[in-house]
Amino acid sequence: MHDINQKILxxxxxxxxxxxxxxxxxxxxxxxRFANGEITISKEWFERKTEIFVERDKKxxxxxxxxxxxxxxxxxxxxxxxxxxxxxxxxDYYGIAEGPFKYEEIEEVYDSKIIDADPVDFIESAxxxxxxxxxxxxxxxxxxxxxxxxxxxxxxxxxxxxxxISIRAFKDDLASGHAxxxxxxxxxxxxxxxxxxxxxxxxxxxxxxxxxxxxxxxIFDPLAMGNLLSMVGMFTxxxxxxxxxxxxxxxxxxxxxxxxxxxxxxxxLPNGYGTRKFDDEGVPTRNTKIIENGILKTYLxxxxxxxxxxxxxxxxxxxxxxxxWNLYVDPxxxxxxxxxxxxxxxxxxxxxxxxxxxxxxxxxxxxxxxGIFLVENGEIKKAIKNxxxxxxxxxxxxxxxxxxxxxxxxxxxxxxxxVHVPYIRIRDVGITKATK
Amino acid sequence: xxxxxxxxVDMALKKGAKYSEARYHKKAGIDFSLKNGELQGVEVINSxxxxxxxxxxxxxxxxxxxxxxxxxxxxxxxxxxxLAKNSSKLRKAPIEFSEExxxxxxxxxxxxxxxxxxxxxxxxxxxxxIEEDVLASGVNVPMRFIAYTDWVEERLFSNSEGAWILSKIxxxxxxYNLVVYENNQMEQAPFISTAFxxxxxxxxxxxxxxxxxxxxxxxxxxxxxxxxxPEGTVDVIISPEVxxxxxxxxxxxxxxxxxxxxxxxxxxxxxxxxxxxxxERIGSDAVTVIEDPTLPxxxxxxxxxxxxxxxxxxxxxxxxxxxxxxxxxxxxxxxxTVSNAAARAVNYDRxxxxxxxxxxxxxxxxxxxxLIEDIKIGVYIKSFNxxxxxxxxFQQRYIGxEAYLIENGEIKNPVKRxxxxxxxxxxxxxxxxxxxxIEFYPGTCGKGEPMQGVPVWMGGAHARLRNIMLRR
Numbered sequence: 001m002h003d004i005n006q007k008i009l010x011x012x013x014x015x016x017x018x019x020x021x022x023x024x025x026x027x028x029x030x031x032x033r034f035a036n037g038e039i040t041i042s043k044e045w046f047e048r049k050t051e052i053f054v055e056r057d058k059k060x061x062x063x064x065x066x067x068x069x070x071x072x073x074x075x076x077x078x079x080x081x082x083x084x085x086x087x088x089x090x091x092d093y094y095g096i097a098e099g100p101f102k103y104e105e106i107e108e109v110y111d112s113k114i115i116d117a118d119p120v121d122f123i124e125s126a127x128x129x130x131x132x133x134x135x136x137x138x139x140x141x142x143x144x145x146x147x148x149x150x151x152x153x154x155x156x157x158x159x160x161x162x163x164x165i166s167i168r169a170f171k172d173d174l175a176s177g178h179a180x181x182x183x184x185x186x187x188x189x190x191x192x193x194x195x196x197x198x199x200x201x202x203x204x205x206x207x208x209x210x211x212x213x214x215x216x217x218x219i220f221d222p223l224a225m226g227n228l229l230s231m232v233g234m235f236t237x238x239x240x241x242x243x244x245x246x247x248x249x250x251x252x253x254x255x256x257x258x259x260x261x262x263x264x265x266x267x268x269l270p271n272g273y274g275t276r277k278f279d280d281e282g283v284p285t286r287n288t289k290i291i292e293n294g295i296l297k298t299y300l301x302x303x304x305x306x307x308x309x310x311x312x313x314x315x316x317x318x319x320x321x322x323x324x325w326n327l328y329v330d331p332x333x334x335x336x337x338x339x340x341x342x343x344x345x346x347x348x349x350x351x352x353x354x355x356x357x358x359x360x361x362x363x364x365x366x367x368x369x370x371g372i373f374l375v376e377n378g379e380i381k382k383a384i385k386n387x388x389x390x391x392x393x394x395x396x397x398x399x400x401x402x403x404x405x406x407x408x409x410x411x412x413x414x415x416x417x418x419v420h421v422p423y424i425r426i427r428d429v430g431i432t433k434a435t436k
Numbered sequence: 437x438x439x440x441x442x443x444x445v446d447m448a449l450k451k452g453a454k455y456s457e458a459r460y461h462k463k464a465g466i467d468f469s470l471k472n473g474e475l476q477g478v479e480v481i482n483s484x485x486x487x488x489x490x491x492x493x494x495x496x497x498x499x500x501x502x503x504x505x506x507x508x509x510x511x512x513x514x515x516x517x518x519l520a521k522n523s524s525k526l527r528k529a530p531i532e533f534s535e536e537x538x539x540x541x542x543x544x545x546x547x548x549x550x551x552x553x554x555x556x557x558x559x560x561x562x563x564x565x566i567e568e569d570v571l572a573s574g575v576n577v578p579m580r581f582i583a584y585t586d587w588v589e590e591r592l593f594s595n596s597e598g599a600w601i602l603s604k605i606x607x608x609x610x611x612y613n614l615v616v617y618e619n620n621q622m623e624q625a626p627f628i629s630t631a632f633x634x635x636x637x638x639x640x641x642x643x644x645x646x647x648x649x650x651x652x653x654x655x656x657x658x659x660x661x662x663x664x665x666p667e668g669t670v671d672v673i674i675s676p677e678v679x680x681x682x683x684x685x686x687x688x689x690x691x692x693x694x695x696x697x698x699x700x701x702x703x704x705x706x707x708x709x710x711x712x713x714x715x716e717r718i719g720s721d722a723v724t725v726i727e728d729p730t731l732p733x734x735x736x737x738x739x740x741x742x743x744x745x746x747x748x749x750x751x752x753x754x755x756x757x758x759x760x761x762x763x764x765x766x767x768x769x770x771x772x773t774v775s776n777a778a779a780r781a782v783n784y785d786r787x788x789x790x791x792x793x794x795x796x797x798x799x800x801x802x803x804x805x806x807l808i809e810d811i812k813i814g815v816y817i818k819s820f821n822x823x824x825x826x827x828x829x830f831q832q833r834y835i836g837x838e839a840y841l842i843e844n845g846e847i848k849n850p851v852k853r854x855x856x857x858x859x860x861x862x863x864x865x866x867x868x869x870x871x872x873x874i875e876f877y878p879g880t881c882g883k884g885e886p887m888q889g890v891p892v893w894m895g896g897a898h899a900r901l902r903n904i905m906l907r908r
Contacts, residue, residue, distance in 0.1 A: 032523065033885065035699045039526040041496040042519035045785055046512075048503060060477030066484070066502040079480065083556050088475045120525060136701035138885055168702040173828075178702070243471050244579035244615040244624065320477060352705075357822035357835050357853065358624050360579075360615055369705065369827050386831050388824075388857070413703045413885050432855075434831050435905035436862035 001026065002157070004050065004068050005149035008077075012054055013151060015077050019055035019096045020151040021319055023280055024048070028143040032119040035136035037127055039120070053319045054080050055096075058089040062320065094307035096319065097281040099154035104284070108271040111185040114161040115143050122165065122191045129195030130169035132202060137167035138413075139191070146276065154282030160184060162273055165191045166412040168370070169198040174208055174385060177201025178223060178350045178370045180412040182273045201349050201371040204380065210433060211372065211384035217345040217401065218389070218429040219375065224348045226410025226419040228366065229327055231354050232393060233265070233417045236290050238299035238309070239321040247362030247393050248296060256296045257397035262330035263291040265300060266420075267315055272326035273411045273418040283315040285325060291397075300324055327419040332403025339402050339423045341378040346431065348372055351389065352414050362393035365432075391430040399427040437504075441594045444488050444509050449596055451517040453490035455533060457595035458509075459742060460486050461784035465587025465607070466556065470563050472580055478556065481587050485784035488512050492520035494530025500785040534768035534775055536745050538599035543739050545605045547635025551586045552606070554636070559584055562610055562639060569645045570614065575652040579615035582648075591742075599744030605633050605737065607891065609878065610644045616655035623655040625837060626821060631878035631891065633737040654838045654850075662852035665906045666841065671814035672856065672901040673807055673842065676875035678817050678834055679797040680894030684881070686860040687725045688792040690829035691752045691760070692778070692883075693767035695790075703885045705827025708860065709758065711771060716758050719864025722800055722899075725753040727762065729777065729793035735878040736793035736892040741777040743788055750776050752795075756864070764790045782888040789884050797896025800870030807869055807900045814842035815854050815906060833857040855907035863901070871898030 001024035012020045031043040053062045054077070061080040065073065119139045127135045142162040149155050164182035179197035183189040220228070235246035248256065257263075267285025269275050278284055281303055289297050301309065302317035316322035340347070354366035366389050374381045404422030411418035441458045448456030462484035469476045485502035486509055497520030499512040524530075551559065563582045570577050586608040593601045609631035615624050628651060632638035674682065689695065690707040698706055728749035729738045739747050743765050751759045763771070764779035767790065779788035808816070817836040825832035834856045841848040858866075876895035882888075 031886075033699075034526065035701050036528075036697075037526075038528050039495060039523040040699050041498055041787060042523045043498040043787065044515045044519055045500055046503075047501075047785070059475075061480070062477065063480035063482055065482065076480075076482075083478050083480070086555075086557055087478065088560075090474055090477060092474065118522075120522060123526065134698070136698060138702060166702055170701070173706070242579075243581040244613050245581075245626070320479075352827060353824035355822045355824045356626075358622070359626060360622055360624060363822070365822060365824060365833060367824055367826050367831070386826070388831070388833060390833075413887070432833075432857055432907060434833075434857050434859045434862065435907065436858050436866065436903075 001147040002149060002155060005147055008050065008052060008073055009149050009151065011073060012077055015081055017054040017056050021053040021096060021280060022050060022149045024050040024147040026145040030119060030141040031138060032123060033138045034123055037133055037135050056084045058091065058093045059084040059087040060090055060093060092308050094304040096150060096152055097283045097303040097313065098152045099150065099282050101154065101278065101282055101284050103156060103277045106268050106270060106275055106277060109160045109184045109275050111161050113186045114141060114163050117141060117163065117186060126165055126167050126191035126195035129192035130167070130199030132169045132171060132199050134170040135167060137165060139165045148278065148282055150282055156278050156282055158277040163189050164273065164411060165194050167194050167198045169202045171202045171205060175202050175205035176370045180223060180410060182409050182411045182418065184271045184273065188271060204373065205371045205383040208383035208385040211387040211431065213432045215428045216431050217342055217425060217427050219339055219345050219347045219423060219425045221349040222408040222421045222423060223410055224351045225424045226421045227351050227414045228354060229329070229419045229421060230415035230417045233324040233327040233419065236300050236324060237322045238301055238305045241299055245359045247360060248299065249360055251296045254296055255294050256394060257291050257294040258400040259294040260332060260403055261291060261294055261397060261400045262289060264289050264328040265314065265316065265324045265326065266328045267325035269326045269328065273409065274325040276325060279315045279317040280319055281317040283313060283317065285315050288314040324417050327417055329403065329407070329421045331405050331407055331422055334402045334404050336404060336423055339404055339425050340375055342375065343377060345375040345425065346372065347375050347380070364393060365390040386433055388432045389429055390432045396426050396429060401425045401427045437592055440486065440504065440506065440509055441592055443506060444486065444513050445594050445596050447510060447513045448488065448490045448517055451514060453492040453517050453520070455491040455596055456488070457593065458486055458488050459781065459784065460592040462590045463587050465585065467585045469581060469583035470567055473567055483783060487781065487784045487786065488516045489787055490516045490520050491531060491533065492517050493524035495520045495523035495527050496531055497523065498787045531766055532769045533765035534773065536765065536774060538597055538744050539746065540600040541740065542602035544603065545633050545737065547606050549636040549640065551608055551636050552588065565645045566612060566648045569649050570652055573649045573652050575656045576617050577614050577652050578617055581613040583611045585609045593742060593744050595744055601740045601744050603740070606635060607633055608636060608639060610639060612648055614648065614652055616652055616659065618656050618659045621659045623658055624821065625651040625655060629878045631735045632733045633735065634733040638733055658850045658852060662850040665815055665851050665854035665908045666813050669903050669905050671811045672904045672906065673814065673816040674899050674901065675818045676895045676897060677819050677877050679896045679899050680877050681820060681823055681834060682863060683725045683795050683797050683896060684792065684892065684894040685825045686829055686832055686863060687752050688727060688795040691762050692790045693761045693763050696761060697767060697770065700883065704883050708828045708830040713758050717756050718758050718861060719753060719756040720867050721756050722867050722870050723753055723756050723864050724751065724798035725795065726798050727752055727792055727795045731794050734794045734876065734893045738793065741779045741788070742781040743775065743779040745775045745777040747777040762790050762792065764788065780890050782890050786884065786886065786888050789888065791883065791890050792881055792892050794876065794893035796874060796876065797870065797899060799872050799874050799897040802869045802871050804871060804898060807871055807898055808842050809845040811842045812844055815851050816840045816842055816847060817854055817856065830860045832860065856904065857907050866901040866904060867899045868902050869900045873897060
């Protein structure tokens with residue numbers, strides 16, 4: 001695809017564009033969905049596409065093409081040129097990163113054995129591991145290739161693989177457990193572990209009763225916290241901050257979490273499902289401390305925003321919108337037993353439907369699903385149901401009470417950005433329930 | 437394109453499929469936004485491809501390609517059939533589709549003010565007007581994000597049972613996020629959309645710039661004059677906007693047959709509704725909820741679904757009784773009936789799944805004044821920000837953005853963030869009267885894996901709920 005990229009790049013330069021980014025993708029993706037213990041559909045995609053970003057005198061335009069006929073490309077570029085003719089300038093645009101760059105190989109991001117793996121075998125072993133009949137989920141096999149060429153002397157290529165499963169097991173309508181597992185290499189893919197955990201949680205749920213509203217210490221399973229942080233991670237993008245969609249507005253250099261809490265974005269994380277060698281401008285991905293010991297250190301930036309804010313580029317382009325690659329919570333000192341060792345707490349295994357009343361203040365609620373348990377003196381006392389976490393993200397981050405030692409990678413339908421996260425206990429979380 | 441579609445359908449049968457369908461799906465349009473007055477750049481939306489779904493050996497296979505050559509399509513067909521056959525290993529019973537009557541038709545939504553013929557500057561004027569009117573409103577709105585999107589969607593669907601549907605539908609959407617600061621306090625109106633199928637004449641009539649100014653003023657008034665919701669049990673009036681989200685979340689979703697049968701269990705969840713609950717009471721006599729894809733210019737408009745079945749209004753709740761589920765062919769067969777055309781796919785690379793289109797609380801016979809006249813203490817929730825519902829669709833919550841105290845039949849001061857946190861049965865059983873007039877609000881409904889965000893309208897009439905404890 002570099003040939004095509006270079007052809008488009010040359011044509012765009014000749015037309016008079018300044019900064020140009022040509023990003024081509026070839027993605028092979030397989031999916032098998034299952035429910036009630038049987039496959040509901042199998043899918044396979046092969047997609048080839050090229051994203052084009054062009055700049056002309058601080059006027060920005062972009063599109064995606066799938067037809068590589070020269071005449072078609074020329075028409076697409078002419079259309080972008082025409083669009084930028086009378087467009088207003090974006091005064092806070094400062095260009096794209098200047099190459100060339102050196103890229104280091106990242107471990108555990110490619111395994112050719114994944115490409116030809118038969119998903120059905122993995123699904124069977126995961127379903128069997130739940131020990132239950134009513135099991136639903138999805139398995140993906142990924143093989144993406146990325147080709148990037150820019151007008152600033154960047155020409156780079158990345159290829160990866162991945163395999164992941166999300167599985168939910170039901171003992172009955174009100175007794176379920178959910179677990180996920182993702183890996184970039186086959187040797188570390190253990191679908192039966194996800195099956196075991198989903199089945200174990202479902203079997204722990206016995207005659208759940210409606211929980212009571214109030215303030216509770218809440219122990220978040222890695223799945224539950226991963227879901228929440230995946231959304232929070234999007235709010236670390238400077239674009240979200242500027243557009244009024246982030247509680248981190250005006251918080252640079254300020255305390256936004258307990259001192260024990262450090263949140264990173266690691267673009268070059270071995271075995272990270274979001275790992276890439278370079279961002280969309282070709283800058284080598286890196287390990288960025290977003291929140292360090294409770295202090296907000298940076299937003300996620302691309303080259304232009306790093307110039308605007310006079311901060312170090314975090315290599316998170318999106319040319320239009322910086323975004324996280326892999327979020328990562330630094331491990332704490334607590335074993336699982338120690339995390340649960342409190343007089344009274346609620347253990348939440350999964351959450352979904354997180355919505356904000358106010359993105360800038362961080363007021364929100366989210367709904368626990370699957371097993372929810374009342375914990376007393378370190379022991380699971382009973383299963384509960386029908387509660388809602390109704391609180392404020394900043395307040396919750398400030399109230400982080402204990403962070404586990406062992407991280408799990410969470411990436412599924414509810415967690416778009418992969419998150420590496422342990423068990424986390426938070427003090428005095430608001431819990432509500434229906435009044436009628 | 438017709439040749440390629442027919443080729444795909446025929447080839448799948450030759451390769452051993454019992455049923456096959458192919459859908460060419462193209463989207464072309466433009467998207468741009470102003471962030472705090474500054475144009476962020478423009479994106480030209482351009483996507484096209486073919487999705488092929490087959491039933492073979494009792495299992496479903498799906499493959500898609502955006503390389504529109506006979507060779508690539510043949511490969512996709514082979515893959516789809518192979519996937520289905522391979523999946524049959526883990527099927528307890530074969531998947532079957534309901535018998536349907538299919539048509540050969542084409543239809544098109546013809547805009548009066550066609551955005552395709554306009555240049556970008558003309559479209560930009562819509563955003564500039566919102567930006568300028570909000571800045572001139574006398575309200576401090578330091579953060580403004582305003583976006584314009586239009587696109588035309590063309591589909592050609594054919595299946596091995598004789599369906600052939602060609603359609604062309606234009607979409608236009610203007611969305612804004614406003615953050616208001618007054619008296620060192622901040623309130624927000626996020627993701628407020630005005631959206632239609634058809635042309636810009638619909639936007640001209642809806643005047644989103646007026647709505648944006650009104651939203652800004654409402655938030656300022658809320659900050660300066662807002663009080664907490666009253667304590668204890670009160671009566672609540674929910675507006676068409678709040679009724680809309682409530683019918684979408686607690687009626688539309690749980691009546692989706694694929695959820696009822698557990699197909700979405702590991703994603704959006706299941707449903708408190710079971711197949712044998714048809715005919716069961718779920719609300720008061722005053723409650724009728726209709727789902728209708730055929731409403732002209734609606735955001736969820738279509739006349740034939742993505743399985744080629746002709747659309748019609750669906751009465752999900754009639755006079756408080758569960759009346760009908762949303763069905764595709766797979767689940768219509770399970771229920772021994774025919775599809776009611778609820779299968780939608782958002783793009784060529786997505787399978788059609790059971791979806792809503794335009795869901796609304798049917799009108800009753802009360803004027804707004806009649807709804808509030810006998811309320812001693814109550815709250816009128818006119819719009820909302822935060823909302824969510826559990827994955828069985830029984831425990832929901834809506835938090836008011838614009839809301840007012842009702843005292844002795846009159847609208848009084850603004851109420852800050854009244855929280856309606858209630859069960860589905862509690863909500864619909866509490867309705868004792870419904871307003872005469874209906875309104876609709878656009879949204880993007882998320883479901884499926886990979887995610888399929890489809891355009892929907894939500895709305896209906898005002899409703900009066902008796903004896904509700906609001907959270908504060």
